[in-house]
Amino acid sequence: MIEYLDTHYTYVLAFVLLAIGLYMMIANENLVKKVIGVNLFQTAIFLFFVSVAYVEGGDAPIVPAETNPGELLVASPLPHVIVLTAIVVGVALTAVALALIVRIYAEYGTLREDTLREVRADE
Amino acid sequence: MSDALSEAIPVLLVAAPILAATLPLVFGLRFDRAGWLFTTLTTSSLFVATVVLATVVYSEGTVIHQLGGYPRAYGIELVADRLSTTIALLVTGTSAGVLAYTRLGGPRGNTFYSGYLLLVGGLLGLTFTGDVFNMFVFLEITGLATYALIASGDGPESAVAGLKYLIVGTVGASLYLLGVGLLFMATGTLNMIELAEAIPQAQGGYENTLVRAAFAFVFVGFAIKVAQWPVHAWQPDAYQHAPDGVTPLVAALVSTVSAYALARVMYTVFTVDFLTQTPYAREIVITVGAVSVVAGSTLAVIQRDVKRMLAYSSVSQFGLVVAAYGLVTETALVGAVIHLVGHGIMKAGLFIAAGVIALGYGARTVDEYAGLAARRPVVAGGMAVLLIALIGIPPSVGFVGKWYIALGAVQAEVWSVAAVIFLSTMLTLAYSARLLEKMYFTPANWLEDPHAPDADVVATDGGSGPGLTRQSDRARPDAVSIGMLSIVVVAAVLAVALGFSGDLFYDWLEPFVSEVFN
């Protein structure tokens, strides 16, 4: 168990981050903080992707082979490409989310979900 | 048709709407009303292209396009087989049809049409993609466009509904991404066809923990996107508060294509063997679906707002589809696909009808629908036919889907699901009949009656009869165009006519299904 944690601590970190993001999303009343929670959640997944990309005994595809294969940790490029794309998607999402929040603030004058619920119930 | 040309069609179908999405913005600088025309031209040519593609698929089999010519080991494929072409036909047809409503019914503005085309592009990408990561990207493009379109409503409520959907939807897509990551860890590939071969060869085969965990994440992710109970909460808000012109599109297509994607991943990537060999995989899928059927219709019965009621009905109908996926029989899969298409057409028609009624009659709640049949016979008739088709009374597409799913459940000898499917008729009847009764057998002036059971309607309005005045204040009868009515009628006619096409559907999907099951 300890040994596993020692070699795979990035996984643990990623999932701790994931849980924090999820908790923020659910428990925080502030809409902006909720969106930060979403970002955290996504980022945790990106980190997870990057950390699984290391290939044991891997070899760089274009640069000539290492003299001692496996001595150096080589990462597979595919997950990195994926994460790059996913980050772009995440940025777009954040932009849309913030735009919506700006509109909600303009309409209701609040960013807190509990206040928002009260305001809407009154209508 | 030459191979090169037919291979290019899937790419065109995905790329054209996304590129065209910029045009309304560009031309919008000069022309105010260019958006609708552009979108109509684009979606109808997309529809024509899909029909051409369907004929190619019919005569020559699956069309595969490798983007940039890279092999599938690291390239991205677009696959047009019988299943994806069916869904593409639904997507392009519906998106072209809904425009008949938005021309006068709104929302207007060129930005709206940019979002519209983006959504169509995302949906088509989701339909054709042969790569699981690519699927995530299109899932998010679809999501982004949907969030924006939902929030484009006039009221502030729509922004709140949009944000709610955004947060929940992103979690769903992210969970799916996590599942993809685990699959990649186990197999080292992202292409669907390669995955299907690689998963059994992974360490431990189907018992590999990574593969099982991946399935769990992917399923939960899609369950959110498809709006299955208990993760459906975003959907009623989103459908209710979205502009009337957007709801038909979103309700008919977004969840439908997500449900299609779930089928694609379950059957093409994980394959039938995985589903049958993994303990409790089928049972969990079936339970989620069956519970959604019951919960969705129960919640639908108690709604006051018609659009919200129809939204809960979607939860229930998609429950039927998901339960059918879990049955893992050929007949049930065919039934699920037919029900996806049928439900898409019926819900599009119903939401357009709800929009027309809100526009021309000012009625939004079930109570306000009283006496509608006498004043708006055409739209009420169309809505009645669509509701009856939704219940699954033959001949209608609703019945065909239900028949195959029920037969599949009996073949699989899963009696509890069979019971839920048969009882779903009654559950659907419960909320459909409520609306039918209001439209046809409740006089319009019953709200004015001081002894009406619905006392709080009167109370909130304060005084006798203002419920009606307020309702008619909202109404703009001249805003209802022939185009809007005819699209409702077309949907109703399609829902009935497709009721005779059970055999046609079966023959069309049979090659795909038998390939999946061998």
Added chain:
Amino acid sequence: MVENAVTDPRPLAAVLVSAIAVVLIIASYRFPNVREGWSVVAALTKFGIVLSMLPGVLDGTVYEWSLAESTGLEFVAGIDFVLRADPLGMLFALLASFLWIFTSFYAAGYMRGLDEHAQTRFFAAFAASLSTALGIAFAGNLVTIFVFYELLSLVTYPLVAHNEDSEARIAGRKYLTYTFFGGGVFLLAGTVLVYWLTAGVGEGTLTFEAGGMSALAEAAQAEPVFAQAAFFLLIAGFGVKAAVMPLHSWLADAMVAPTPVSGLLHAVAVVKSGAFGVARVILEVYGVETIRELPLNVPMVGEVGLNVPVAILAAFTLTAASIIAMRKDHLKRRLAYSTTAQLSYIVLGLSMLHPIAVFGALFHIPAHAFGKLTLFFCAGAVHVETHTDYVSEMAGIGKRMPLVMSAFAVGAAGMAGIPLIAGFVSKFYMMIGAGSLGGSYWLFALALVVSGILNIAYLWPVVYTAFFETEDRHDAKPILEFPLGGQRESYAAEQTGDDSLATDGGAPQPAGGGEDEDDEREDEHEYAVDRYPSDHETHDKHADDHHDHGDHDDHHHHGGPPPGGWERRSPLFGESTWLMLMPILVIATGAVTLGVVPDYAIFLELAAYIVETATGEVVP
């Protein structure tokens, strides 16, 4: 006799005639005469088409039309959409289309007499119901019959909810719930099970075969439990419309519908489609042999035939419903419970599986139809002319409506199975069937006898009160609720006060029900309801609005004799419009014809032919 199937579009045409009429009726909604004309034309055409197939069918030809043969497409994979005119289908089709002709005249008279609203919807839905009823008759497999069975539930709903008040809406809700539970749940489940069972032993099939589906017989050997489950699901599915207890209560509530609907649909087309479905299941899906070979293992009792539970339920229903009928004061409700009982005769006869009993049951389909239709038409005529709905208000009404009440007496005798009327013949054969089975089947014969007596007990008082009692001196009704020996009553006592006060609870209403009939007396040939159609209409509306949630009986209580008692009218003129009298007389004559010379009425021959093809035994 050898069956030879012939492809022929006539079964389809017979179904479509009234479907086309629906379009024409809606299109001509501005012209009531043209609209009712379409009904009559469609009814005649339909009957003509059905009749033209009769000689062929009796010679052993089966006319068949199928979707696959016409278009190359099946309805759903493996199952065709087939309409075929076989003897059993002909029996039902002939009956429904023949009676529709007279009902369409009667309906025109009734709806105009009451100046009802939404008449176009009414006539359109009526024509559509007949279309689907013929579809049920000619359906060639279980899916086809399911399609029309569901459609029939759907198109009769507007007729039940016709009044658009809360009572009608509640009845409509109940109607939809019961019928769709029967059709959409039980019947569909049974159909799917049968398809699955037959697919287990070869090609899946649902096509009816005289004497039972051979594939199903084979499958029942392999999977007896599922075969039994499917049997009960199918019987329950059809049993809902046949109003077998405990699934009967929609029928009495559906009586809020206008009387032509109660008459043709809720005594003939709709409920008989249930009984007809039971006949199809017993004779042509399972077959008598297969049912006998599938005994149920009941704890404590041992093995009993699959048919026995059905027969017990039917016997219970026919006794219990008769007893309930005696307590009903509302005439149409009393008739509804009588229908419930009479339909169970059919189900009982079929489920005894003896050829002669089956023969009797099949003949009871037309026999009951003629008798009950007469009764409903009479009840409707009384309602239109005098607004009297309750038996307790009918003392002496024989003076006012001599011809109608005489026809009522004929119908009532038929229900009770008195010789020379149709009901006797069918009951006679059923008793013989029960007797020849022997064993404990004598209990069923006993139930038939008891029910016959009960029939007299609940229908005779109506005739008696109409002809042999007077307004001033009559027994309080329903008789069961008052001391034995009767309790003397008189309407005069009730009418000393202001009667508008009694009828609509203090609402200002200058023209009470009584004055309506005062006017009536002055003019022999024109009636108050015709001249002032709005009179009673506003009256009704008013009551609806104010008593929406109160006792709905309130606003019906403006019936009964006018002050001074019923006037005397000649049986030939002025009793009612001939639009209503003519159908009553024709149907009542039909009931007598079926009873006196059953051999010449085609139904007996058809029934014998059906029994012969289904069981292989020749019955008299």
